[in-house]
Amino acid sequence: MMEISVTVNGTTYRREIEPRLLLIHFxxxxxxxxxxxxxxxxxxxxxxxxxxxxIPVKSCTVLAAMADGHRVRTxxxxxxxxxxxxxxxxxxxVQEGFAQCHGLQCGFCTPxxxxxxxxxxxxxxxxxxxxxxxxxxxxxxxxxxxxxxVRAIQWASKHADGSDGSEAAx
Amino acid sequence: MNDAYGPxxxxxxxxxxxxxxxxxxxxQLPGMLYGAxxxxxxxxxxxxxxxxxxxxxxxxxxxxxxxxTLTERNLAWMPTLSRDVQAVLATDKVxxxxxxxxxxxAQDRYSARDALELISVEYEPLPPVVDAKRALDPGVPVxxxxxxGKADNHIFDWEAGDQAATxxxxxxxxxxxxxxxxxxxSHPAPLETCGIIADLxxxxxxxxxxxxxxxxxxxxxxxxxxxxVPEHKIRVISPDIGGxxxxxxxxxxxxxxxxxxxxMTGRPVKWVEDRSENLMSTTFARDFxxxxxxxxxxEGKILGLRARVxxxxxxxxxxxxxxxxxxxxxHIFTGSYDLPAAHCQVxxxxxxxxxxxxxxxxxxxxxxxxxxVERMVDLLARELDLDPAELRMRNLLRPxxxxxTAPTGWEYDSGNYPRxxxxxxxxxGYEQLRAEQAEKRARGxxxxxxxxxxxxxxxxxxxxxxxxxxxxxxxxxxxxxYPTGKAVLAISVQTQGQGHETTFAQLVAGELGLSxxxxxxxxxxxxxxxxxxxxxxxxxxxxxxxxxxxxxxxVRDRARIVAxxxxxxxxxxxxxxxxxxxxxxxxxxxxxxxxxxxAAHGSLELPDGVEGHLDAETVYNPPNLTFPFGAYICVTDVxxxxxxVKIRRFIAVDDCGVRxxxxxxxxxxxxxxxxxxGMALMQVIAFDENGNCLGGSFMDYLLPTAMExxxxxxxxxxxxxxxxxxxxxxxxxxxxxxxxxxxxNSVLDAxxxxxxxxxxxxxxxxxxxxxxxxxxxxxxxxxx
Numbered sequence: 001m002m003e004i005s006v007t008v009n010g011t012t013y014r015r016e017i018e019p020r021l022l023l024i025h026f027x028x029x030x031x032x033x034x035x036x037x038x039x040x041x042x043x044x045x046x047x048x049x050x051x052x053x054x055i056p057v058k059s060c061t062v063l064a065a066m067a068d069g070h071r072v073r074t075x076x077x078x079x080x081x082x083x084x085x086x087x088x089x090x091x092x093x094v095q096e097g098f099a100q101c102h103g104l105q106c107g108f109c110t111p112x113x114x115x116x117x118x119x120x121x122x123x124x125x126x127x128x129x130x131x132x133x134x135x136x137x138x139x140x141x142x143x144x145x146x147x148x149x150v151r152a153i154q155w156a157s158k159h160a161d162g163s164d165g166s167e168a169a170x
Numbered sequence: 171m172n173d174a175y176g177p178x179x180x181x182x183x184x185x186x187x188x189x190x191x192x193x194x195x196x197x198q199l200p201g202m203l204y205g206a207x208x209x210x211x212x213x214x215x216x217x218x219x220x221x222x223x224x225x226x227x228x229x230x231x232x233x234x235x236x237x238x239t240l241t242e243r244n245l246a247w248m249p250t251l252s253r254d255v256q257a258v259l260a261t262d263k264v265x266x267x268x269x270x271x272x273x274x275x276a277q278d279r280y281s282a283r284d285a286l287e288l289i290s291v292e293y294e295p296l297p298p299v300v301d302a303k304r305a306l307d308p309g310v311p312v313x314x315x316x317x318x319g320k321a322d323n324h325i326f327d328w329e330a331g332d333q334a335a336t337x338x339x340x341x342x343x344x345x346x347x348x349x350x351x352x353x354x355x356s357h358p359a360p361l362e363t364c365g366i367i368a369d370l371x372x373x374x375x376x377x378x379x380x381x382x383x384x385x386x387x388x389x390x391x392x393x394x395x396x397x398x399v400p401e402h403k404i405r406v407i408s409p410d411i412g413g414x415x416x417x418x419x420x421x422x423x424x425x426x427x428x429x430x431x432x433x434m435t436g437r438p439v440k441w442v443e444d445r446s447e448n449l450m451s452t453t454f455a456r457d458f459x460x461x462x463x464x465x466x467x468x469e470g471k472i473l474g475l476r477a478r479v480x481x482x483x484x485x486x487x488x489x490x491x492x493x494x495x496x497x498x499x500x501h502i503f504t505g506s507y508d509l510p511a512a513h514c515q516v517x518x519x520x521x522x523x524x525x526x527x528x529x530x531x532x533x534x535x536x537x538x539x540x541x542x543v544e545r546m547v548d549l550l551a552r553e554l555d556l557d558p559a560e561l562r563m564r565n566l567l568r569p570x571x572x573x574x575t576a577p578t579g580w581e582y583d584s585g586n587y588p589r590x591x592x593x594x595x596x597x598x599g600y601e602q603l604r605a606e607q608a609e610k611r612a613r614g615x616x617x618x619x620x621x622x623x624x625x626x627x628x629x630x631x632x633x634x635x636x637x638x639x640x641x642x643x644x645x646x647x648x649x650x651x652y653p654t655g656k657a658v659l660a661i662s663v664q665t666q667g668q669g670h671e672t673t674f675a676q677l678v679a680g681e682l683g684l685s686x687x688x689x690x691x692x693x694x695x696x697x698x699x700x701x702x703x704x705x706x707x708x709x710x711x712x713x714x715x716x717x718x719x720x721x722x723x724x725v726r727d728r729a730r731i732v733a734x735x736x737x738x739x740x741x742x743x744x745x746x747x748x749x750x751x752x753x754x755x756x757x758x759x760x761x762x763x764x765x766x767x768x769a770a771h772g773s774l775e776l777p778d779g780v781e782g783h784l785d786a787e788t789v790y791n792p793p794n795l796t797f798p799f800g801a802y803i804c805v806t807d808v809x810x811x812x813x814x815v816k817i818r819r820f821i822a823v824d825d826c827g828v829r830x831x832x833x834x835x836x837x838x839x840x841x842x843x844x845x846x847x848g849m850a851l852m853q854v855i856a857f858d859e860n861g862n863c864l865g866g867s868f869m870d871y872l873l874p875t876a877m878e879x880x881x882x883x884x885x886x887x888x889x890x891x892x893x894x895x896x897x898x899x900x901x902x903x904x905x906x907x908x909x910x911x912x913x914x915n916s917v918l919d920a921x922x923x924x925x926x927x928x929x930x931x932x933x934x935x936x937x938x939x940x941x942x943x944x945x946x947x948x949x950x951x952x953x954x
Contacts, residue, residue: 018280025279034196035189037412039361040445044868047361075189091187099183102837106667107186108193108361108412133876140868142361142413143667145840146876 004068008033009077017064023057024048026064027074035075035111039140046139049112050074056119058138075111078118093156094118103152105143112139117153126157172896173749174680177833180672181691182665191410194365194380195442202367203232205428205441206282208272208289209451210264213300213522213861214311215293217260217271224288225274230281233434234289235273235427237261245430248396250488251420251638252496255316256525257486258423264293265313265485266524267863268450273427275439298522298861299323301951302459302482305519313485313520323520325487330501330578331513339474339511343465347549352930353538354950355457355482355523355855357449357865358530359873360666362412364452365442366425368432375403377432381425383408384418384664385704388641390696392421397429408694414666415845415906416529419490419706420453446866453490453526454855457482457950458500458538464546470556472565477503477514477542481527487518488525490706491534492636492643498528498535499627501578505543506587506625506799507565512577522861531845531906533628533707544622544911548918549927557604558621558915559595563588566623573892580627582797583899584889585825591623593885594801594823603805611923616808617818620916624802624908627795628900629712638703644791645709646700647717649678649725651784653771655764657684659721660692662702663714668902669834670710674718676830677896681722682729682763683749700787708798708900711830712891717790719895724786729766731780736761736769796891796899800824802912808920813939815851815917817878822909823885827899832886839905840882846909848874850917854932858952 005014008031015030027033027050038060039047048059051073052066078092094117097103104110113136120127120135127135132153133146141149185191222234237259240246247255260271272289276282299305299313305323314320340346367380377399383389386406394401411418424441431439443452463476481497483489491498497516504512528534547565551558566587567574574582595601603619610617633642648660659678663670675689692698702714726746733751734741737759744751752760761769763784770776770784805819822839829835852872855865865871890897910931917933918926921942929941930949937947 020280028196029198029279032198033189034193035191037193037362038195039363039412040868042445042867042869045361045445079188095187098187099179102180102833104183104186104667105669105837105841106361106411106413107182107191110186111189114187129881137875137877140361140873140875142359142415142845142873143841144837145842145844145882146879147840147882148837150876150881 002065004065006067006070006072008072009074019065021064023059023062023064023067027059033074033076037108037111044140046112047109049115049139051115051119056116075114078114092118093159094121094153096159097152097155101148101152101155103144103148109139109141113141113149117156120153121157125160129154172680174676174686175830177831178672178676178686180669181675182669182671193362193410193412194367194382197367197380197409199367199369199438202438202440203275203277203431203435204279204282205431205439206274206286207270207424207427207447208286209447210260210267210269210271212264212293212295213267214296214298215264216296217262217264218292218294220272221290222272225285228281228285228288230277231274231285232277233275233431235259235430240430243430245397245426248421248426250486250525251490252487254487256488258426262316266522267861268447268524270423273431275431275435300521300857300859300861302480302519302521305521313522325483325518325520326496327515327517328496329513329515332511332577333513335511336474336476336513340465343473344468345553346463346465347546347553348463349545349549349928350461351545351928352950353456353458353460353541354931356455356530356849356853357855357871358415358417358455359449359871360413360415360417363443363445363448364418364422366428367438367440368428369438370432372436376405377403377429378405378407380407380409382411382418384414384666384706386664386694386696387662387701388638388703389421391641396426406696408664411664411666415531416455416706417452418666419529420488422452445868449855449871450863450866451524453488453529454524455527455530455532456538457527460538460542462542462546464550466550470554470561470564472507472509474511475504475509475543475546479514479516481516481518482521482523483518483527484521484523484525486525489527490638491528492630492638494635495534499533500535500539502536502576502580502627503539503543504576504578505540506567506623508567508571509565510577523857531842531903533626533903533907534630536626537907540622540624540907541911544915548915559591559600562591562621562623566591581794582625583794583891583893585797585799586887586889587623587799590799590823590825590887591801593887594803594821597883597885598803598821600803616810616920618806618808618916618920620804620912620914620919622802622908622912622915624800626798626904626907628708628798628903629792629796630707630709631795632793633791641703643703644789645702645714645717646787646789647714647721648700648787649721649785651725651763651767653768655688655767657682657689658692659689659718660699661714661718662700663705663710664694666705668705668710668838669831673831673834674715677715677718678722681719681726684763708902711898712796712894712900713790713792715898716792716895717788720790721786721788724788725784728784728786729763731777732770732774733761733766735774735776736766793893796827796894798824798826798899798901798904800904800908802908804912804916806916806920808917808938810942813935815933815938817847817880817913819883820880821883822905823887824901824904825887825889826901826904827891827894828888828897830898835901836884838901839884842903842905843882843909844874844879845906846913847878850910850913850931850933852932852934854949856950856952864952
């Protein structure tokens, strides 16, 4: 067993873990942050995408031990919370975009897709559809045929200030 | 058009975009244990011994279950959905790679996996039956020697249509074209794998199962029959489901093992399979070796169609379809064409492969049927040197022929096929595309234009003809209207992404003059919903959706009586206008559902025989299937040097009758089109000569990403179903059924200058390149 200290969505957690524990299982089973999903074991599907520091990673192929001393951001940290608020914060435009554009059906791939989308828009605020497709090409969605995911990310790009449409996602 | 219908955003999204969905593996119960399955590495072997002593000695292991343990409980075998039996844990032999051999229950996920390594199984390898085409050869090993007297690998022979009439049509034809084609084994691969949590309350005897089930009520009945737990003591909860596509219809051995584990340990047991377990052991789809023959006049009038099919059902016959139809609805294979005679024969065999066959958005094998006829029509067009669009136009059913009785007995409810094909051609700019293709060919560039036209049959089904394990395919709906006029609808079907919480609220709102926001939809919990057979075969809207409308109409009729008492008029003098009961000739006097609901719960005196409240329930037994249809055009560019296919454009015109939520309908079509691209170009579960599964991970079983999918171009026509209460038809599987032949026809159109007539899916770069070289691959086997 080993002790790690990981800052997830701004909160620092100290935990005793097995060295072999995968980051996805640490987040889901130990911290009960079940928004990130496990889908394939082989880094192909991207349902488990979270940020390690500022980089999207597939948390099914990252050891929790590798996150020791680092920051992790998950879908639960996308919502822009006001100081002292416990939820009810403002949605990230990416979240709103997915709801506005029907960018999700079963919702299983959605958290990973949104984490990649947020990273993309942070680095390129106005990506083309081709750039969006490339950015999410390491992730699989079985429901949407990707079209509405592309539109959702474009929507978020055009509503970067978070205005509009918030009522739809309430 | 109904005010409540339209592209309203989904109610479901609020939780999913926040990461607050609740999937089976998200649930943790106090004291919960974890299960893991030991699986066979061999495709065919006798099980000599299973030694679990070392696993039991693991400090974190609570129980180990073997076939022997289950035999003591009479649970080693379970019935399949096709009235065969399937081993829960192997007792005599293993019959496919990945078959369940033992089940470990431990304190955490990782320990359960560790303990699998501590189990020793001695196998005596047997030669496997891998090639379905040789499964009935003399001297081939018998897969199912557990069945008394079984001496071969034959499962059934089944036929439909009129053989004599078809023979006569072929004899009179100017042209006959034949082709062998394989619809290869595929897997639905929902992103969430299958899983369960079993929790037995040993005081009340109540067994609660959180399960990835597309059919929670049917599962409850099956568990009652198999495990002997009284049915009222079983509660199946399907929470959020991460995609199903047919994969989550059957009951799997792991589910039963988790239940037994919970019984043995007295603690909740969670079992969630990994991706390889999902791909290698749960229900596959297709695996139809088809031989097609089409007969026509020289002018291009189709006269007859024949199909001979060899179906590989794997080790256990576990296909999921209405009992009367062992080959599913394949005999709808005359498709969208006005042809007088047809006959099909289907022979099914066992092999040493995972069981299944009917899954993956196939509408009970209409995928295979549409693929066959659409390939045959294209081949006929080439033989006659006719444009494939023109040949289809000459033979499509005409609007005045509906309702149309097909040569194999189906009664198509409604359609306007030429209008849909014309719309697709206009959207595509078909004539310009053909001109571009001719220019490119002259330059040595290979562009393809592929068409498919499909007729679906969804909404199983009429109870007189359709049942699964003796359970008729009708669905219930309960609707409660609370005193303040807010409503709760409980339905039997289970969303796996289809958006039932939104669409069904729209259906009820539309009937009662409410806002969809005023209607809550309850589903996925057998203790809270009425009986029904669940969501697959695109049956939610045609069956359960119809039930929702009918129960809302019952409420509305009851509200009429209450409104009449409120307004002191006769109920006969009330008309339903703009969502309110209004006194005829006096628009000032009217009442909406909220007012009426409050009165119905109050002290208002009601006529004799009228109970209070407005709540109602119903069961909907569909009079027929509904028959959605569509015209698809796929434009590809093929690189003959590498065999790489690029899908440039995909035009999809769908007619699914009245669209309740067009946004959701279009989303369903998008998803199905991506499936079609995957099946046509990438996805296959193949095997090597030893029966090793070659599609056992997402490294090998390739699914389309955003890079392989074009930006879909959708169109619609609306031909309402005459028998569905709001004219809707169902659409969930239309695109999966309709799109593969459009892609394949497009690629083969591109390859026409090379003289390539046919190549089997998936048209991988290797497959396309080999076809160009004149050596088409056999895609289901690693060796040819």
